[in-house]
Amino acid sequence: MKNVAIYANKINQLKNPIYGFNGIDSIDMNDVPIFCGLVETKDIQFDKNSLQNQFKVLVKKTAFSCNYRDKAIIFEATIKSPEDSFFVVGSDFVGEVVDIGSEVIGLKIGDRVIANNAYPESGVPGVIAGIPSNSESKEYQVFHQVKLMKIPRQIPDEVAAAFSIGAQTSYSIVRKLNPTKGANILVTAAKSNTSLFVINALKKYDVNIYATTTSKLFEDELKALGVKEVILVDSKANSLLENQSIQKIAAKTGGFNCVFDPFFDLYLEQVVQLMAIGGKYITCGIYDQYCELINQPFTPSSSNLNRVISYVMTNNLEIIGNCIGLTEDLQNAIQDYISGDLKVIIDSVFTGNQIGAFFERTYNAKDRFGKVVYKYD
Structure with missing residues (x-):
């Protein structure tokens, strides 16, 4: 074989x-x-x-x-x-x-x-x-x-x-976010496979999807998937907090109601400062899975736990972890693909x-x- x-x-x-x-x-x-x-x-x-x-x-x-x-x-x-x-x-x-x-x-x-x-x-x-x-x-x-x-x-x-993994994970994430009509949702690292699945899984909901990316090469494709605005960010510390476009969106909307962040060690500390009171943050992964193994340095941007928890407490935020999903999540994703409500x-x-x-x-x-x-x- x-x-x-x-x-x-x-x-x-x-x-x-x-x-x-x-x-x-x-x-x-x-x-x-x-x-x-x-x-x-x-x-x-x-x-x-x-x-x-x-x-x-x-x-x-x-x-x-x-x-x-x-x-x-x-x-x-x-x-x-x-x-x-x-x-x-x-x-x-x-x-x-x-x-x-x-x-x-x-x-x-x-x-x-x-x-x-x-x-x-x-x-x-x-x-x-x-x-x-x-x-x-x-x-x-x-x-x-x-x-x-x-x-x-x-x-x-x-x-x-x-x-399997992308569909089961994204449908579990959306189920836990349980977005309401008109919710403003931020998806980071938009070109990652999980983020693409989440964006596609959100299409059938009446929500406003904003997506960050370090390259606008696929801006048109992301907008065709239902993203309202594609936000170009730098690959550096505080890239979101120093970004005028994302700051204007947060100010105009009163903050993001939901955030999906595939790698918490990249953006957690920043995005909690951009969220609306009572908002939900959900993550399913770690970027730094191999850097030590190959002797390449990595400095997480979400390093100040006290600051993160202070924002979470004072703004009544929910921090949610997600690992894959339930059998029902996979079944629902399959059904949505068949009916045309999910694109892969x-x-x-x-x-x-x-x-x-x-x-x-x-x-x-x-x-x-x-x-x-x-x-x-």
Whole structure:
């Protein structure tokens, strides 16, 4: 079976005969050389009559994609893995059921499925909640049935392969924000995949969406998604508080009623000072997931906890954390996609031996807009 893999940085040539290679690509990420490629390993042996597989499902992947979380995993595999080894990566996928255990219900051979990352509970005692695996590019993989969600044929592979985490997370976020009619909502880091999902998930609500970005390259595209105003900010400390455009909006509206901030360590301390009394701030991620690992400095802009909490208390703000979402959030996102109320932005699709190009586009391309997908031939 095929796997998209990251090799240890001391890779020479794997000599284990169970592995087959289709070339090794090299790219730079944050000035760190990354070696990657397509690896073929032995096929999975799945005994559907085995007691341990009674609730399990064998899936053949047709496409997958990576997320920001994979970047830290890639660096970890590159720097810390033993010499002459590799790690298979991937967070989102779409595949087809090729075999099922004796007690599986609701799924049959031939069904198309994506991951159900339900959190904080999976729905079955003893089955870990959250993302099923850090190695979703494995062409064949076995999952507990509760970790899969059947999808209709109307969702094409390139969309389905980029769907689960972004959709489940964004619908959980919007559910928790529970925006009222006319609410003024700020979305930071608008070009990040999660922010794009949130912007799209907000489209069916009668709200005013404002978005910050460090590049106006996709201003027209963001406005077409329903953003009322795209605000260009600098990549520096106090970039929001010193920005005249965002200050004028906050003064005119009385502050933002809701803020979605994908990386709290970039903007939390600033945005709480731009919010309306009783507003909701929600975040789902950390930007600094790998800087120490690759010996590159990072100074969080949200460093003064006393100042943050003072604003929160005096303005009756809500600070909400979000980790993925519920099964119902994913189901609602699928239904909205089918009905035309949710759009998923796909930047590009790669296949074959385009492994280096896939990772280059995913993590290095400044003109990337939306998800990058790899499809198996």
